[in-house]
């Protein structure tokens with residue numbers, strides 16, 4: 189019975205989370221133009237609840253990695269992600285952030301998932317705004333199901349903690 | 357247009373000018389390394405030259421070099437592809453582009469360097485604008501500018517080993533600073 193209540197509670201919380209994603213745009217390159225287009229009234233990402241770009245990682249729970257990530261930026265990106273509030277989600281916006289794109293060389297990181305776990309990848313160079321909205325809807329489904337990377341990690345940590353307490 | 361500049365440098369420095377050419381309307385002179393500072397000072401300070409604007413400095417790695425537009429076609433002999441023995445160890449060309457707003461002429465000054473000895477006097481004391489560009493050239497090609505006030509890497513991080521724009525740097529070699537612990541760790 190208790191389990192039923194907590195899982196329902198979790199569902200309700202996830203429902204709330206998926207419609208109030210606070211995005212932190214980590215914008216490094218040309219994809220930023222398309223990000224602006226998604227954020228601006230024509231495509232209007234606010235319709236999906238991802239209304240405010242937050243320019244402090246501590247106030248956001250959706251990291252949008254928009255553009256090429258270089259090896260030199262790796263530590264900064266990792267740090268931003270570490271500072272974000274739990275539970276948090278990550279979208280890799282464009283092929284550069286997903287795989288490195290056409291930069292297969294000394295300076296570009298082969299995908300932002302080398303340093304932070306990515307929930308949704310958006311292909312395209314740059315992606316169309318529709319693709320971004322599609323990705324956002326996919327992410328919302330994921331949030332509702334509770335299987336984003338950080339949600340799974342939190343659940344696992346909780347179970348491990350409970351197991352440790354039971355042993356004592 | 358800048359032919360008179362080339363002639364003046366040749367008249368003043370004679371042997372120090374190794375070669376001259378004209379590429380797409382730009383005059384190019386190749387000078388000896390030990391005369392570079394003197395020639396640069398002349399180009400900057402002489403009233404008939406007055407090159408005030410340091411446009412850019414970069415380097416060219418001549419390994420496997422082919423003249424532009426002739427890739428794949430037989431080399432017409434303007435310059436052979438890189439061969440350490442045949443080219444006497446010559447490997448790099450450092451290239452300074454200068455411009456004079458007063459006389460509205462421009463000039464490219466080149467210095468050739470050996471693979472084993474990539475030192476060159478810095479022109480930053482003459483044109484402060486070359487400061488970061490010489491650092492970039494050092495960063496990418498490992499050309500060492502003697503007398504540069506602060507010769508450090510500018511784009512890449514200090515942990516980086518090697519010089520990525522040299523032709524012998526493997527094109528897919530990466531030198532990561534961080535990776536996800538759960539990818540490489542024990543999860």
Ligand code: SF4
Pocket residue numbers: 217218219220254255256281282283284285289312313314315
């Ligand atoms: S995916 Fe294309 S548009 Fe986006 S940052 Fe990379 S190169 Fe620029």
